[in-house]
Amino acid sequence: MLKQEAEGHACRGINTLITSTSLGPDGRPLRGLGGISMEQKIISGVQAAVKALYGLDADASQVQLQKTKAEFEGHLTVVVFPFVKVARKSPEQVGQEIGQFLLDNASDVVAKFNVVKGFLNLVISDAQWIQLLNNINADDKFGFTQATDKSPLVMIEYSSPNTNKPLHLGHVRNNLLGAALARIVEANGNKVVKTNIVNDRGIHICKSMLAWLKYGNGETPETSGKKGDHLIGDYYVAFDKHYKAECDELVKKYVAEGMGEDEAKEKAKQEAPLIKEAHEMLVKWENNDPEVRALWRKMNEWVYAGFDETYKMMGVSFDKIYYESETYLEGKEKVMEGLEKGFFYRRDDNSVWADLTAEGLDEKLLLRSDGTSVYMTQDIGTAKLRFQDFPIDKMIYVVGNEQNYHFQVLSILLDKLGFKWGKDLVHFSYGMVELPNGKMKSREGTVVDADDLMAAMINDAYTASADKLKKAEMSEEEAREVARKVGLGALKYFILKVDARKNMLFNPEESIDFNGNTGPFIQYTYARIQSILRKAAEQNIAIPAVLPANVEISVKETELIQKLNAFTTALRQAGTDYSPSGICNYCYELTKEFNQFYHDFTILGETDENKKVFRLVLAQAVAKVVSLGMGLLGIEMPSRM
RNA sequence: GGUCCGGUAGCUCAGUUGGAUUAGAGCAACAGCCUUCUAAGCUGUGGGUCAAGGGUUCGAAUCCCUUCCGGAUCACCA
Numbered sequence: 001m002l003k004q005e006a007e008g009h010a011c012r013g014i015n016t017l018i019t020s021t022s023l024g025p026d027g028r029p030l031r032g033l034g035g036i037s038m039e040q041k042i043i044s045g046v047q048a049a050v051k052a053l054y055g056l057d058a059d060a061s062q063v064q065l066q067k068t069k070a071e072f073e074g075h076l077t078v079v080v081f082p083f084v085k086v087a088r089k090s091p092e093q094v095g096q097e098i099g100q101f102l103l104d105n106a107s108d109v110v111a112k113f114n115v116v117k118g119f120l121n122l123v124i125s126d127a128q129w130i131q132l133l134n135n136i137n138a139d140d141k142f143g144f145t146q147a148t149d150k151s152p153l154v155m156i157e158y159s160s161p162n163t164n165k166p167l168h169l170g171h172v173r174n175n176l177l178g179a180a181l182a183r184i185v186e187a188n189g190n191k192v193v194k195t196n197i198v199n200d201r202g203i204h205i206c207k208s209m210l211a212w213l214k215y216g217n218g219e220t221p222e223t224s225g226k227k228g229d230h231l232i233g234d235y236y237v238a239f240d241k242h243y244k245a246e247c248d249e250l251v252k253k254y255v256a257e258g259m260g261e262d263e264a265k266e267k268a269k270q271e272a273p274l275i276k277e278a279h280e281m282l283v284k285w286e287n288n289d290p291e292v293r294a295l296w297r298k299m300n301e302w303v304y305a306g307f308d309e310t311y312k313m314m315g316v317s318f319d320k321i322y323y324e325s326e327t328y329l330e331g332k333e334k335v336m337e338g339l340e341k342g343f344f345y346r347r348d349d350n351s352v353w354a355d356l357t358a359e360g361l362d363e364k365l366l367l368r369s370d371g372t373s374v375y376m377t378q379d380i381g382t383a384k385l386r387f388q389d390f391p392i393d394k395m396i397y398v399v400g401n402e403q404n405y406h407f408q409v410l411s412i413l414l415d416k417l418g419f420k421w422g423k424d425l426v427h428f429s430y431g432m433v434e435l436p437n438g439k440m441k442s443r444e445g446t447v448v449d450a451d452d453l454m455a456a457m458i459n460d461a462y463t464a465s466a467d468k469l470k471k472a473e474m475s476e477e478e479a480r481e482v483a484r485k486v487g488l489g490a491l492k493y494f495i496l497k498v499d500a501r502k503n504m505l506f507n508p509e510e511s512i513d514f515n516g517n518t519g520p521f522i523q524y525t526y527a528r529i530q531s532i533l534r535k536a537a538e539q540n541i542a543i544p545a546v547l548p549a550n551v552e553i554s555v556k557e558t559e560l561i562q563k564l565n566a567f568t569t570a571l572r573q574a575g576t577d578y579s580p581s582g583i584c585n586y587c588y589e590l591t592k593e594f595n596q597f598y599h600d601f602t603i604l605g606e607t608d609e610n611k612k613v614f615r616l617v618l619a620q621a622v623a624k625v626v627s628l629g630m631g632l633l634g635i636e637m638p639s640r641m
Numbered sequence: 642g643g644u645c646c647g648g649u650a651g652c653u654c655a656g657u658u659g660g661a662u663u664a665g666a667g668c669a670a671c672a673g674c675c676u677u678c679u680a681a682g683c684u685g686u687g688g689g690u691c692a693a694g695g696g697u698u699c700g701a702a703u704c705c706c707u708u709c710c711g712g713a714u715c716a717c718c719a
Contacts, residue, residue, distance in 0.1 A: 003680095052679080064660080066657090066660080069661060071661085071663095072661080072695085075662085077660095079661095081646090081659065081699065081700085084699085091699085096642070103705065116661070118660085118661085118699080118700095119660080119661060119662065126684095127645080163652060163718085173695090200718070201717070202718090203718090203719095204719085217715095288645095324719095349717090351717065360644080360665060361644085361715090362642095362643095362715065365716080365717060367717090368717040369717060370717080372717085374716090374717070374718080374719085375718070375719045378719085386649075400713090401645085401646070401712090401713060401714090402712095402713055403714085403719095404646080404713070404714065405644080405645080405714050405715065406714090406719095408644095408645085429645095429646090431647085431712090431713095432712080432713085434643065434712095464681075465681080466686070468679080468681085473665090474680085486681085497654075497655085498653085498654070499654085500657085501647080502646090502647070502654090503646095503647080503711095503712070503713095504653085504654090505652090505653070507652095507653090510668095513653095513667080513668070513681095514667080514681055515667080515668080515681055515682090516667040517653095517654080517655090517666060517667045517668090518681085520669080520681055521667090521682085523680045523681085524679080524682075525681095525682085527679070527681095528678080528679055528682085529678095531677095531678070531679060532678050535678065536678090570657085574655060581654095581655085582657080584655095585655060585656090585657090585666095588666080588667095589655095591664095592666085595682060595683070596683070596684095597685045598682080598683085599674095599680080599682070599684085600683085602677080602678065603678055604678050606648085619678095640679080641681075
């Protein structure tokens with residue numbers, strides 16, 4: 001008991017993570033990387049080809065289109081194996097025939113083709129690429145789908161802190177994932193409501209309050225200069241320290257009286273005066289004792305002020321915040337309703353249970369024998385309130401993977417109770433952030449504090465860029481702002497690039513990298529492009545909205561356009577898979593591709609005016625798309641660094 | 642023990658509902674490239690039994706089965 005309470009197990013967003021048992025994609029994205037219209041044309045071209053050549057009515061899904069491997073000539077590749085059987089010919093022959101058909105019937109798109117084994121490689125015409133680039137440029141929100149009145153309303157719950165201690169690295173992962181997910185879901189054409197359920201009541205709060213009363217001497221955030229959440233966290237730790245001392249004392253006494261050690265420990269945990277006092281305080285709180293309530297309100301306000309600062313720095317926000325103190329009684333009614341309908345049953349001791357053995361699960365307690373609610377009951381109550389407030393079509397809970405079982409059960413219960421979104425609720429289950437020595441443990445002082453971490457990252461970024469920024473004659477204020485964007489960009493990218501389901505490792509000894517596959521790498525590329533665009537403006541080079549179709553473009557350049565266009569599928573995929581890391585990977589690939597181009601080609605130095613303008617347009621498009629992608633992750637782009 | 646999730650290079654991670662005789666990045670190591678649009682960059686070298694075994698098929702890191710290892714969870718805690 002001591003351990004759990006000391007760890008403040010209550011809150012959801014804590015240091016854990018993983019698995020997605022209930023992620024349910026709705027709607028299949030197109031495969032491949034060619035971009036909708038171009039890809040569509042080829043798919044229907046192939047369909048027409050197999051119909052004409054072999055009399056086969058192929059479904060679009062049978063046409064497997066993929067990006068051509070680098071070692072072969074071409075942009076898009078059709079896998080012909082699925083048609084070999086009907087055609088009764090060799091894969092090579094089938095490839096040749098389909099390729100020729102496309103060349104004859106879709107020459108505006110397909111310029112050339114070659115066949116290697118069962119793979120038909122298509123070379124797309126330059127004009128198509130230019131058109132694609134023009135399309136990308138014409139759309140400020142390229143790849144985004146605008147929500148309409150008919151769009152489903154998706155509610156995303158994330159963060160969900162306890163109010164007895166400051167946010168730590170585990171919360172950071174939760175918050176960054178939740179905020180990114182909200183943007184990604186919204187960019188895929190859904191209405192989104194971001195919500196937060198604050199665990200503002202319970203024994204853990206009472207511990208902080210009690211310790212503050214006993215040892216605080218009236219200390220406030222103002223008198224101490226501490227952030228409110230840290231102040232309260234300190235008293236939580238203080239409680240723990242004194243409580244532990246009391247326990248040790250008692251154990252000695254009990255053992256001296258002849259009790260076995262284990263038994264003595266158990267008894268001490270319950271009999272220590274401090275914990276008894278805390279429980280008394282909780283009872284007073286529940287009975288609306290004015291003094292306890294007033295203290296509780298005051299201390300929570302301190303914590304919220306602290307959280308607000310942290311949230312602001314992280315760049316996360318909520319549309320609607322629920323407080324457990326206001327919702328924890330709500331679930332009872334629903335449970336009673338379910339009891340009447342026979343979904344649940346009452347035991348002899350008066351407790352209420354749900355029997356889920358038919359679903360392959362256990363029996364689950366919903367109301368204690370004294371009639372009070374448990375965690376599950378509260379989530380049912382919160383669901384009820386939320387559904388009263390919003391016409392929810394889909395609910396996503398961003399909660400650590402340690403609670404997989406809880407959400408599996410919740411889904412079944414909500415479904416039984418008639419919530420239409422209950423059955424398909426998504427538990428976005430993410431993995432733990434581990435330290436080299438294992439889990440974070442507040443009692444062992446190994447917790448990585450969110451505020452400290454962000455400050456350290458910004459500081460590192462400032463140090464790393466000091467020389468360069470001085471050279472760029474940047475003001476101190478500007479330099480600080482760049483450092484903020486870069487430091488936080490590094491942190492956010494570091495966390496978001498890892499598949500959310502997996503546990504991830506954070507080593508506080510090694511600072512987060514600014515080189516390689518990192519946020520700053522991507523930001524740097526963006527800044528370089530902005531620099532070029534500024535110089536272009538200085539030279540009065542006009543960048544047209546629409547490029548003429550007669551520019552000759554190189555392979556590297558078509559690859560870049562192809563990669564730009566792949567943002568569409570990356571975004572859609574991230575939306576159906578609930579995968580911020582997919583956006584990270586995409587941004588990295590695009591950036592890496594651009595850096596190679598930047599290195600091998602000159603833009604402003606190009607003497608052919610048409611090419612120069614084309615490359616400027618291309619660079620501008622890369623900056624736009626990369627900024628859109630990173631924006632989804634909550635990462636800001638500095639225009640110089 | 643039941644259930645769920647993971648296991649890919651020394652380290653941290655990708656690998657798009659199975660696809661191209663050589664499974665990719667980054668870090669770390671080593672070697673190159675700044676009088677030329679920002680070197681937080683680019684290029685190259687070394688580094689792998691995709692935990693192990695079996696199966697499915699034209700084709701498997703990817704799907705199925707078994708085993709091994711790690712994690713989570715199965716409370717009148719939240």
